[in-house]
Each structure stands twice: as C-alpha cells, then as structure tokens.
Amino acid sequence: MTQTRTDVENLAESKDAQWWRSSVIYQIYPRSFADSNSDGMGDLKGITQRLESIAELSVDAIWLSPFFSSPQKDAGYDVSNYCDVDPLFGTLQDYDAMVAKAHSLGLKVIVDLVPNHCSDQHPWFQEALAAAPGSPERDRFMFQDAPETGLPNNWESVFGGPMWNATTNPDGSVGQSYLHVFDSSQPDFNWKNEEVRAMFRDVLRFWLDRGTDGFRVDVAHGLIKAEGLPDFTPNPMAASMGGTEELAPWWGQDGVHEIYRDWRKVIDEYDGERVLCAEAWVNPLSLMAKWVRPDEMHQAFNFPYLSCDYDAQQIRETVDESLKEFGAVGAPSTWVLSNHDVVRHATRLALTDENPQGEGIGPKTPNLPDPAVGLRRARSSTALMLALPGGAYLYQGEELGLPEAIDLPDEARQDPTWFRTNKERYGRDGCRVPLPWEAEGASFGFSDNGESWLPQPAQWASFARSVQRDDPDSTLSLYRKLLELRKTHNLGAGQLTWVTDEQPDLLAFTNGKILAIANFGQSPLDLGQLANGAQELVRSQPATDAENGSIPAETTIWFLLP
Missing domain, CATH: 2.60.40.1180 (Golgi alpha-mannosidase II)
Known part of the structure; x- marks a missing residue:
C-alpha cells in the first residue's frame, strides 16, 4: 500500500522522526553470516535465526548485500533477476519472514541495489547479444563499434584488464564490444535509455511493497559515462572505485543526479521514512554532498573518513569537513570503518604500506601488521566514531574484533580481482570469510555440518561470539556498551x-x-x-x-x- 505525500508535508516533518539522520546500520553479508541448511553458504533463514544477536547491539537497521538471482560470479553483484531471491539464499517467502522478524525486533531492513550493471545472464543482455547493432535491445547497454586497431578506448576495469569485451557476429567475425566497469560478466546498463530507468523504478516498488525500508545503492557514482567516452589513464595508486580529486570519465558524472531525483520521488510515495544511501567514491566531500541534497539521497557513505590513516589531525580535519559539507545541504554525515570491499579495520589501521582499496592483502604482502596493534587501534577508532553525531555503519564481525583473513589458500580465493590480475592482487575475500558464532566446531557455528564457502582461520575460535558474550573486556562487550550509551545519550542527533x-x-x-x-x-x-x-x-x-x-x-x- 502506497501513500502520496506533498513536498510541504515532507519538509515540515520533524527531523526527530527521520531515523536515518542518527541511525546505526549493521551490514550483513548474507553468504557469510549464518548458514541454515548446511550447504556452506549463508542464507536468509540463517539471518532470521540470528537476528536477536544483532538487535542486542542496539542498532537501528540491517543492510543486506545482494541476495537476488545471480550466477554468483561476483558474489551476487552480478544480478540476473532483480525481483527474486537466488536459491542459494532462499525464497521470497524467506525474505518476507526475515523482514517481519526484523521489524518485530525494531530493526529496519535495507537492501543492496546494483543499478550500474547486471549479469551477462540477465534476459535483457541475452536479448542484446542476439540482436543486431543499433537495435533497441542493444541500446539498453553500452555497445560500441571497435576500431580495427583495438578497443573503443583505453579504459581499464576495476577488476583489472580492459573495460571492453568483444562479441562475435553470427558469421564468426568480431562484433561490437560492450562496456563493463567491473567483470566481463557484468555489462553496464545504458542509463540514457528510458527502458532502463523504467525497469528500475519497478524494481524499487517491488521491494518497497514488501516492506523494505530502503536501498544502499551500489556504485551510485557510476551509471552515467562522460560524453564521447574519452581515453583516460588514472593514477596507479588511486582507489579502483574512485575517490581521487580527478574524476575518471566513468565516475561521478553530473547526469547521475537526475536519476536519483527520479528515485527519490518513488521513495517518497511510501510511508515509514524509506531511505536511499549512496555508495559514491568521490572526492572532495563537497562533491559527495551532491548525492544527498534534499531531493536526492538521504545518506552517502563517508569514504574519506574510512580512508583516513590512524592519525589524529587527519581525522579531525575529515570530521570537520564532513560536518561542514554534509551540513551545508541539510544532510547528516555518516561514519564507517569497514565494509565488504576493504581490508577490515582491525588489520588495516596497523598497515604501514600503501594498500589501495580493493587490492586486499595476503601471505606475500610485505610488512604485515601486528594483530594486537590493529585490534587496539580498531577498538579506539570505533569508540571515537560512535561518539560522533550523524549516522554510522558497522560491518558484520567488526563487533567481534575480527581481523582480515590473510592466509587464505590460493585455491580457495574467489574474488574476480584475483583472477583478472593473474593473482597479483588478492582482492576482497579476506574481509568476507564467514563469521564465527561458537568456539567449537569446524565452521565455528556458521554451519551445522562444518561447511564454509571460504575457509575460516583456526585462530578465529578465540573471536567467537560465544567466547566474547560474557567477557566484560571483550570487543563484543565494548560495542554493546558504546552502542547502548550512544542511544541513551542520543549522540547521533547531537x-x-x-x-x-x-x-x-x-x-x-x-x-x-x-x-x-x-x-x-x-x-x-x-x-x-x-x-x-x-x-x-x-x-x-x-x-x-x-x-x-x-x-x-x-x-x-x-x-x-x-
């Protein structure tokens, strides 16, 4: 059931009712949270069974990484059906049951939407491959004629290698190439196409009608590419997802804002303060603030804050800039230290060498950090972050003090980055290893039969929730105390x-x-x-x-x- 609201009513609404301004949102990576059917893969029923442990943290909402139908070539960020649940994770009924349980515990539910690209198994892309150049089917994606000398331009994929993949014509000759900012199995949509825009409006409504409280928008700074698709060579030390002062022609183009103004109108049709949060890796913060102007998104992840070194003055400057720039457009700042794409901060904050986002670390990484130093800095950094006004994001397992899983066997790694860079970059598997719930058992309570889609380090037994639950000095106890005090003293709205x-x-x-x-x-x-x-x-x-x-x-x- 939808409810139409006027702009005047929206603007007049008390900020106290806008929960997202001061919320703490807990990110769940479904495949690594809890496995209910013993196949080694986390699922929606597993989340439902473990939700009380999240509610005990005094957080306001959960955010789920993608669980839609997918070939799983990029852990679900390659979507083949935006309006169904992948059988790996369960069914739509399982989703509805999870939402009902979350709401009964006072938790809102945010889902991860991936609009920049889909899977090459999506029906639309299969139709595009079968259609002729210049057809309406191909216009939904970014197809280009390639010159005889090579590719349409020199762009390099976030995962390594060219950003273009050539197709084959029916007669066996080389056909048009399609753009993929990420893996070749993830073709980019053409967001100048009205069919694409209409389809995503329908997707928003599908999940909102099921009680979903909002969307975290993956690659919210992508979607629109610069006119003419000009050659561009980024700084080799720049983060792969952006975040540099010099914008790549596939990041941060002004045309994205028209899309989110359109989405905001859809969101505002619904009651209950539904929200949009941008994953926008752009700098400076004054540019990122454009994503959260009053008629666009509600929140944007504060990646400059996440990217800070363990340095007092750098953090103070970033906090001041964040409060100034987000405040200038009437939006709350957000704070975040870890997510599914970066080295966990219990390890990252003790690194001494440069570690560009997305590269990860592994056994051959030089100057690996001291785990005790990393955990001490992580606990201190979290305590500082949770005292700040605005919204905060937590990543599953950080409340246990989990470090990055460094010693994963080569044969166990699954991140496309590992393969597309000929095993030169470790990628993000190390922050995605399934959680330890119990100190005993082959998978520490993640799965009843000990299965785990990525191997868990043996030393994680000491991090298990069962070990930390009653220890007043544990990292879990620290998080509980901080989050309870944050809520009691209304620090998010301070x-x-x-x-x-x-x-x-x-x-x-x-x-x-x-x-x-x-x-x-x-x-x-x-x-x-x-x-x-x-x-x-x-x-x-x-x-x-x-x-x-x-x-x-x-x-x-x-x-x-x-």
Whole structure:
C-alpha cells in the first residue's frame, strides 16, 4: 500500500522522526553470516535465526548485500533477476519472514541495489547479444563499434584488464564490444535509455511493497559515462572505485543526479521514512554532498573518513569537513570503518604500506601488521566514531574484533580481482570469510555440518561470539556498551564541539553530556584539566593500572560531564 505525500508535508516533518539522520546500520553479508541448511553458504533463514544477536547491539537497521538471482560470479553483484531471491539464499517467502522478524525486533531492513550493471545472464543482455547493432535491445547497454586497431578506448576495469569485451557476429567475425566497469560478466546498463530507468523504478516498488525500508545503492557514482567516452589513464595508486580529486570519465558524472531525483520521488510515495544511501567514491566531500541534497539521497557513505590513516589531525580535519559539507545541504554525515570491499579495520589501521582499496592483502604482502596493534587501534577508532553525531555503519564481525583473513589458500580465493590480475592482487575475500558464532566446531557455528564457502582461520575460535558474550573486556562487550550509551545519550542527533588541547596526538570533543578523548600516540598522555569532575563511562582498552590523570596509548575514553 502506497501513500502520496506533498513536498510541504515532507519538509515540515520533524527531523526527530527521520531515523536515518542518527541511525546505526549493521551490514550483513548474507553468504557469510549464518548458514541454515548446511550447504556452506549463508542464507536468509540463517539471518532470521540470528537476528536477536544483532538487535542486542542496539542498532537501528540491517543492510543486506545482494541476495537476488545471480550466477554468483561476483558474489551476487552480478544480478540476473532483480525481483527474486537466488536459491542459494532462499525464497521470497524467506525474505518476507526475515523482514517481519526484523521489524518485530525494531530493526529496519535495507537492501543492496546494483543499478550500474547486471549479469551477462540477465534476459535483457541475452536479448542484446542476439540482436543486431543499433537495435533497441542493444541500446539498453553500452555497445560500441571497435576500431580495427583495438578497443573503443583505453579504459581499464576495476577488476583489472580492459573495460571492453568483444562479441562475435553470427558469421564468426568480431562484433561490437560492450562496456563493463567491473567483470566481463557484468555489462553496464545504458542509463540514457528510458527502458532502463523504467525497469528500475519497478524494481524499487517491488521491494518497497514488501516492506523494505530502503536501498544502499551500489556504485551510485557510476551509471552515467562522460560524453564521447574519452581515453583516460588514472593514477596507479588511486582507489579502483574512485575517490581521487580527478574524476575518471566513468565516475561521478553530473547526469547521475537526475536519476536519483527520479528515485527519490518513488521513495517518497511510501510511508515509514524509506531511505536511499549512496555508495559514491568521490572526492572532495563537497562533491559527495551532491548525492544527498534534499531531493536526492538521504545518506552517502563517508569514504574519506574510512580512508583516513590512524592519525589524529587527519581525522579531525575529515570530521570537520564532513560536518561542514554534509551540513551545508541539510544532510547528516555518516561514519564507517569497514565494509565488504576493504581490508577490515582491525588489520588495516596497523598497515604501514600503501594498500589501495580493493587490492586486499595476503601471505606475500610485505610488512604485515601486528594483530594486537590493529585490534587496539580498531577498538579506539570505533569508540571515537560512535561518539560522533550523524549516522554510522558497522560491518558484520567488526563487533567481534575480527581481523582480515590473510592466509587464505590460493585455491580457495574467489574474488574476480584475483583472477583478472593473474593473482597479483588478492582482492576482497579476506574481509568476507564467514563469521564465527561458537568456539567449537569446524565452521565455528556458521554451519551445522562444518561447511564454509571460504575457509575460516583456526585462530578465529578465540573471536567467537560465544567466547566474547560474557567477557566484560571483550570487543563484543565494548560495542554493546558504546552502542547502548550512544542511544541513551542520543549522540547521533547531537552536536560536536572540539575541546582545545595542545597535544597533537590527542583529540577531545563533547557531544551533549559526553566527553570523548582519544589518544592516537604510542605513549600515555596527560589529561590535565580535560576530564576534571567528569565520570568515566567506558574506555576502548581495559584499564591496566590505577594511574589517574592520563590516557593510555591508542585508547579512547568516554566521560559523562557533570
């Protein structure tokens, strides 16, 4: 059932009712969350069975990575049917049951929509291959005549290799080439085609009608490519998904905003504050803020924040810029440290070498980090992040302090990046390994019979939820305490005020009655008068001594002001 609302009603609505402004959203990677049928692959029933553990974290919503029908050549980001559930994950009825259970627990449900490209098994693309050049079927995609000398241009795929794939004509000769920003099995849609736009409006309504609370939009900065498809060679150290000051002609083109204004009209037909969140890897933040203007999306992932080093001043500058630029368009800033595409922050924050997004790490990566340093920095960084006003995103397993799975066997890896770069880049498998629920068993409770689509490190037994649940010093207990305090003190809807301190490795700010102090240095720092009269509420590292008046190295502490 839909409900039409006027612009005046939307604008007049209290910000307090706009849950997404201050929400904490927990990302579930379905294939790695929980397996209900013992096939080694996580599924929707598994999610439903484990939802109480997420509700216990005091988060507001779950976001599910794709579970649509797919050949699974890119872990479901190659969609063959946008309006059905892949049998790997269950059925539409399983989805409906999961949504009902989530809503009963007070959790909203956001699904991952992939509009930049589909699977080469999608009926439309199969029709395009069978049709002639210049046909309406081919116009739904990005087909080009290739010159005799080679490809239509020099663009390189995010996963490595050319961004073009040649077709074969019925007589066996080389035909047109089609564009694929990612794998060759993921042809890009032509978003200048009205059929494509109409199809996705229908997809939005299909899931909204089933009670879905919103969409995380994959590659929201793609979709429109620069006129003429000009040659472009990016900086070799740039993140593969963008994020550099110089925009590639396949990222961040102005035409994408017309699409999201159209989508926002569809979203606003529905009651219940449905939302759109952009995965837009663009810089600077003033450009990213264009995705969350009042008539476009509600949130955008803050990748500049995720990309920060473990450095106090860099983080302060990024926080200030985020609050300024998102605030200038009336949107909340979001904060995120990990997701399914980046090295987990319990490992990444201790890396000393450059690690471009998407490359991953593995056994042959030089200068692998100290796990203890990584976890300490991760806990401190999370404590700082959850004290900030705005929205926050968590990635499954970070509440357990999971590190990146580094020592995956070569034969177990499945990320297309690994294969398209001739095994030079490890890709993203290391952050996608199934969760450990119980300390015992071959798959640590992920699957009843011990099956797991990616092997779990043996040392993950110590990270299992069952081990951490009753340990007051565990990372899980820290997350629970931080998230409960964040909700109790309404920090997401608060306001940040920096507290001046001359020590460059120290960050301190207030948000309402909470004072957060973070020491990014490798030695204890004197608190001076910063916390005088304040009550300590939580610290990212267990206290190791009775020394007063200082904050340990790489630690964040929250205080309650009088």
